[in-house]
Amino acid sequence: MEQRIERLLKWLKKSDEFYLSPNVGVIESEGSGRGVVLKNGNLRKHDVIVSVPSHYQLNYYTILWNISLFNSELKIDGVTVNENEKEKYSKMLQDDDPRFQIYSSLDQTFLLSLTSFQIFEIYIMVEWILLPLWSEGRSESFWQRFFDVWPSEEELSSIPAIWSCSPSSKDKNLLPFLPSASCVLLEKKIKLIDHDWALIHPWLASCVEKFCQQGQKTLPQDELYQKFLQVYFIINSRCLYSKVLLRKGDEESQFTMVPFVDFLNHTEEINEHCYPKVGRTPKAQTNMGPFSLKCGERGYNRIGDEILLNYGPHSNDFLLNEYGFVLERNQWNYIDISEDIQAMLEGNSAMISFLKHHDYWGDYTINHSEISYRVIVVFSLFVTKDYKRMDKFLSGFISEDYFWPKIEDTLRQFLTSLCDKIRDRVEKLEDMRAESYDFSAQNVVALYMGYMDIIEHHLDRL
Incomplete structure (x- = not known):
């Protein structure tokens, strides 16, 4: 070269x-x-x-x-x-x-x-x-x-x-x-x-x-x-x-x-x-x-x-x-948890209809600095089931400070479960890498390790 x-x-x-x-x-x-x-x-x-x-x-x-x-x-x-x-x-x-x-x-x-x-x-x-x-x-x-x-x-x-x-x-x-x-x-x-x-x-x-x-x-x-x-x-x-x-x-x-x-x-x-x-x-x-x-x-x-x-x-x-590469540490990382949240709400047609009507269905993300407002909305509805207050929340008449103490435990459980799921994936990927060293598998592991860093950061703050 x-x-x-x-x-x-x-x-x-x-x-x-x-x-x-x-x-x-x-x-x-x-x-x-x-x-x-x-x-x-x-x-x-x-x-x-x-x-x-x-x-x-x-x-x-x-x-x-x-x-x-x-x-x-x-x-x-x-x-x-x-x-x-x-x-x-x-x-x-x-x-x-x-x-x-x-x-x-x-x-x-x-x-x-x-x-x-x-x-x-x-x-x-x-x-x-x-x-x-x-x-x-x-x-x-x-x-x-x-x-x-x-x-x-x-x-x-x-x-x-x-x-x-x-x-x-x-x-x-x-x-x-x-x-x-x-x-x-x-x-x-x-x-x-x-x-x-x-x-x-x-x-x-x-x-x-x-x-x-x-x-x-x-x-x-x-x-x-x-x-x-x-x-x-x-x-x-x-x-x-x-x-x-x-x-x-x-x-x-x-x-x-x-x-x-x-x-x-x-x-x-x-x-x-x-x-x-x-x-x-x-x-x-x-x-x-x-x-x-x-x-x-x-x-x-x-x-x-x-x-x-x-x-x-x-x-x-x-x-x-x-x-085709990743960074070991990347401040622009985020986790798309839409699939996990939608699975959590599966079968609850009233909540899904409410979220879709207000354009809050999907696009649920977490980055290192914050849990997105869309995630807060979903957990507030899921935990309280209070549709009247949710309408006021989305209209700006109630702040998220009202809902936060009510959703903390459920959110912590959700993030802990998500962390466990990611660990399982990483273990399987590590087993694949152990059989034969693979740069591509290493990159996918790095994706999940970046996710783990974000989740653990928020669990420490909850």
């Missing part, structure tokens, strides 16, 4: 606009994979750590620009190749480059109907997976040095959607152990994957068939899908927010992928370690400018300290489903 990183930096340094602080370097560790550390000197607040110019970022604009090199029918002002660029770059392209055939089949109307994510999927599947196969090494993607440092299928195997979607996943047995918050996130992710695969697979399949008829090597459909899953989660785990002016109103398309920046690991602390700065280039209204990372409030003075980036205020359930 060290040589791949050196080649990546050599490629980036071909641009005079690329900057990397001489005080930082990349390391690889067993626990967190690749990361960026302070290797000498120091970093102070607002110091630039890295800055990557727009043409070295993989985004909606650079993809359309690169596709237009091979498809002259694409004409989008300020985005696709202009006449001067076409003359310059056409001399560098080989006539037998398979991308002339592949990209010429992409209609402009179809391309502009896609989200950024879907265009990424198509482009990366071609440039990274299919081009080396069909060009037999004669053509290489501009982005190859970036592709070379992307994670392998094995490195992405700790993501729950991989367990569910990949026939070859060894972690399918962990799916029944996922807590409800993770299951909700997993179901949403699977729907997105299925939708995108249904959209782009017919086009990919037609390309495969065309080149197969020409005697070229091909990929079996199951292997093509495996590569698609890998590409999907590389995009999903490495996209960074940046406005795409052509996609106004389409929030899911507002992102870019930036070499080197994706080496930085996540921290729960917001803006303490470093923060992004996205520029705009004056050359074209639609074009993105440089993407920079600057040092945050804390600064860096100790050699070997890891430079971290906050991906957002995310719980461990979210981090596991989006990125």
Whole structure:
């Protein structure tokens, strides 16, 4: 990997606009994979750590620009190749480059109907997976040095959607152990994957068939899908927010992928370690400018300290489903106890009707700092069965101080029972880990340990 990183930096340094602080370097560790550390000197607040110019970022604009090199029918002002660029770059392209055939089949109307994510999927599947196969090494993607440092299928195997979607996943047995918050996130992710695969697979399949008829090597459909899953989660785990002016109103398309920046690991602390700065280039209204990372409030003075980036205020359930990792301690953790509360109320149609009528059915959560108001409402109704006072409570005429002494014991029993249930799950997971050490099982255990921390904190306060 060290040589791949050196080649990546050599490629980036071909641009005079690329900057990397001489005080930082990349390391690889067993626990967190690749990361960026302070290797000498120091970093102070607002110091630039890295800055990557727009043409070295993989985004909606650079993809359309690169596709237009091979498809002259694409004409989008300020985005696709202009006449001067076409003359310059056409001399560098080989006539037998398979991308002339592949990209010429992409209609402009179809391309502009896609989200950024879907265009990424198509482009990366071609440039990274299919081009080396069909060009037999004669053509290489501009982005190859970036592709070379992307994670392998094995490195992405700790993501729950991989367990569910990949026939070859060894972690399918962990799916029944996922807590409800993770299951909700997993179901949403699977729907997105299925939708995108249904959209782009017919086009990919037609390309495969065309080149197969020409005697070229091909990929079996199951292997093509495996590569698609890998590409999907590389995009999903490495996209960074940046406005795409052509996609106004389409929030899911507002992102870019930036070499080197994706080496930085996540921290729960917001803006303490470093923060992004996205520029705009004056050359074209639609074009993105440089993407920079600057040092945050804390600064860096100790050699070997890891430079971290906050991906957002995310719980461990979210981090596991989006990125395949969890934090040992995470202030953004919460427990979704909706299933347990709904089971507690099963058969009590009057209470369920009351809660539904007042829009208090479901979405019951607890985090480290508080037991949500919705939970207090449910337990107040369940314990007192006093519908008249509950109406006044929900209207703001009675405070929760009236109900709290009445529900404390029942709430304590509920949390104690929930804690026991979680311990049982952890024990079963630990037994699975004992049979063969499994990073994915370790992550699921960490989810539950985070839950235990929240519950025990509230039991101590009751």
